[in-house]
Amino acid sequence: METTTALLGTTFVGGLVGVFAGRVPHGKYGINSRALTVGLMALLLSSRPLHLAGHASVWGLGLGLFSYTLACRSTLAAALTLWALPCFGFFLQSHSVLPVATELLGKPSRQTGQVHGSWDVPVRQSGIHRPDVLLITVDTLRADAALSMPSPGDWLVFDQAVSPAPWTSPSFYSLFTGLPVVAHGGGLPLGDQEYSKPLEGLPWLTEVIVGAGYETAAWTCNPHLVADAGFSRGFKHFVHSDSFFEPHLFHHSIQEWRHRFTGRVQRLRHERDQLLVEGARRWLSSPATKPRFTWVHLLAPHEYQRDLAVDMDGWKPGMEDLELLWRAYALNVAATEDRIRWLLEVVDFSDTVVVFTSDHGEAFGETGYRGHGKGRTDAELLVPLAMAGPGVEPGRVGGQVAVRDLAATILELLHIPRAMPGQNLMENERDAVAVGGLRWDPETFALRRAGGEYARTAPPAATGAPMVFSDDTLRNLGQLGYVESP
Numbered sequence: 001m002e003t004t005t006a007l008l009g010t011t012f013v014g015g016l017v018g019v020f021a022g023r024v025p026h027g028k029y030g031i032n033s034r035a036l037t038v039g040l041m042a043l044l045l046s047s048r049p050l051h052l053a054g055h056a057s058v059w060g061l062g063l064g065l066f067s068y069t070l071a072c073r074s075t076l077a078a079a080l081t082l083w084a085l086p087c088f089g090f091f092l093q094s095h096s097v098l099p100v101a102t103e104l105l106g107k108p109s110r111q112t113g114q115v116h117g118s119w120d121v122p123v124r125q126s127g128i129h130r131p132d133v134l135l136i137t138v139d140t141l142r143a144d145a146a147l148s149m150p151s152p153g154d155w156l157v158f159d160q161a162v163s164p165a166p167w168t169s170p171s172f173y174s175l176f177t178g179l180p181v182v183a184h185g186g187g188l189p190l191g192d193q194e195y196s197k198p199l200e201g202l203p204w205l206t207e208v209i210v211g212a213g214y215e216t217a218a219w220t221c222n223p224h225l226v227a228d229a230g231f232s233r234g235f236k237h238f239v240h241s242d243s244f245f246e247p248h249l250f251h252h253s254i255q256e257w258r259h260r261f262t263g264r265v266q267r268l269r270h271e272r273d274q275l276l277v278e279g280a281r282r283w284l285s286s287p288a289t290k291p292r293f294t295w296v297h298l299l300a301p302h303e304y305q306r307d308l309a310v311d312m313d314g315w316k317p318g319m320e321d322l323e324l325l326w327r328a329y330a331l332n333v334a335a336t337e338d339r340i341r342w343l344l345e346v347v348d349f350s351d352t353v354v355v356f357t358s359d360h361g362e363a364f365g366e367t368g369y370r371g372h373g374k375g376r377t378d379a380e381l382l383v384p385l386a387m388a389g390p391g392v393e394p395g396r397v398g399g400q401v402a403v404r405d406l407a408a409t410i411l412e413l414l415h416i417p418r419a420m421p422g423q424n425l426m427e428n429e430r431d432a433v434a435v436g437g438l439r440w441d442p443e444t445f446a447l448r449r450a451g452g453e454y455a456r457t458a459p460p461a462a463t464g465a466p467m468v469f470s471d472d473t474l475r476n477l478g479q480l481g482y483v484e485s486p
């Protein structure tokens with residue numbers, strides 16, 4: 001719809017300028033009043049309420065001026081216009097993308113999650129005040145890599161938090177269902193590059209929270225965490241960063257072209273994380289009539305090896321480059337921490353339960369391999385976990401807890417009397433945590449004992465239906481190396 005508006009706007013204004021430019025006599029200084037009027041119209045259209053039509057018309061104006069200079073038969077003017085257009089494009093790209101995207105994020109209903117009535121809870125009892133919730137997850141963040149944030153003085157920090165699985169999909173299915181992977185059966189390999197959804201009919205954290213009267217919004221850019229895979233369930237606003245650029249046809253093409261030209265794909269990834277945080281900040285700063293549940297997922301630490309490889313002319317880092325890779329990883333983590341601190345500036349901790357965690361860690365050669373999704377190791381399964389806000393006593397917990405217990409814990413903090421699987425992890429440590437859902441081997445399910453040993457267990461008895469991804473999602477997954485690009 002927005003793309004159509006942009007195209008129509010471009011055609012209309014470009015045509016208008018062309019017609020005016022062709023009809024007027026040349027003034028003394030080559031300036032004519034009607035072309036100026038159209039230019040002013042275009043600038044007016046560029047104002048915030050009409051930014052889509054405005055940006056389109058600015059480009060249309062450029063095209064119109066080009067045809068005007070042709071009509072003047074001035075080679076110099078035509079050459080100058082041809083030179084100025086791409087410069088102007090770069091200017092737009094570098095100065096306008098962020099505010100424009102943020103503007104879009106102010107009304108982010110691009111994908112709306114399904115809310116299933118069966119899990120709604122009639123809990124709008126009088127006298128119960130429910131705080132907001134901000135769930136911040138960072139992809140691929142090892143427990144020992146979150147160096148400076150959060151500080152134990154303000155947060156309840158868990159030293160031994162075990163993620164449910166060593167890669168994204170099964171881990172997040174556990175976070176939202178409160179179940180171990182062996183019970184929800186989601187994110188398991190069904191065949192060549194095909195994974196399962198979780199079993200039908202399981203409760204889903206966001207839907208339960210919506211039933212309690214919450215407004216919900218999510219910002220994510222991991223291609224696994226899409227509506228196709230079920231992650232928009234319960235979210236009224238579900239923004240995936242790949243959708244940011246769609247309405248801005250010209251910005252998008254310039255963006256793509258520039259990144260292809262400079263080879264700096266990583267910058268695009270960072271810019272997406274930045275857009276997510278800007279959107280979430282805007283959402284959290286706006287007035288609300290209902291309590292809010294907000295989920296922000298950042299991806300930059302996942303992409304450190306591509307950063308190195310791309311910046312060094314296609315060179316692929318190997319195991320002998322672990323030190324270099326670790327430094328690249330740490331830089332991405334530090335940039336992500338800065339972004340989170342900036343997001344937290346707008347959070348009222350007295351009325352917001354803030355949760356910070358990751359979906360899995362990353363191995364750096366501990367068991368002879370680098371990456372995640374293959375092994376049962378603490379490098380891949382121990383993640384940072386910290387909480388703050390009403391009902392959370394700052395401090396440190398040394399014992400083993402399961403990240404999947406966040407669902408039950410959050411519901412308890414919000415006084416929502418809806419039983420979801422799991423237990424309050426602020427009060428209960430676990431002797432054993434079920435892990436599994438390995439990408440390459442569904443048979444490698446295990447229990448992690450509190451001491452850190454792993455004992456193999458049986459694989460799940462049942463898995464959910466196959467996930468079916470759109471071509472766009474498959475292309476994005478291909479960029480991350482998860483599947484062959486279509």
Ligand SMILES: [Zn+2]
Nearest residue numbers: 139140168359
């Ligand atoms: Zn992940």
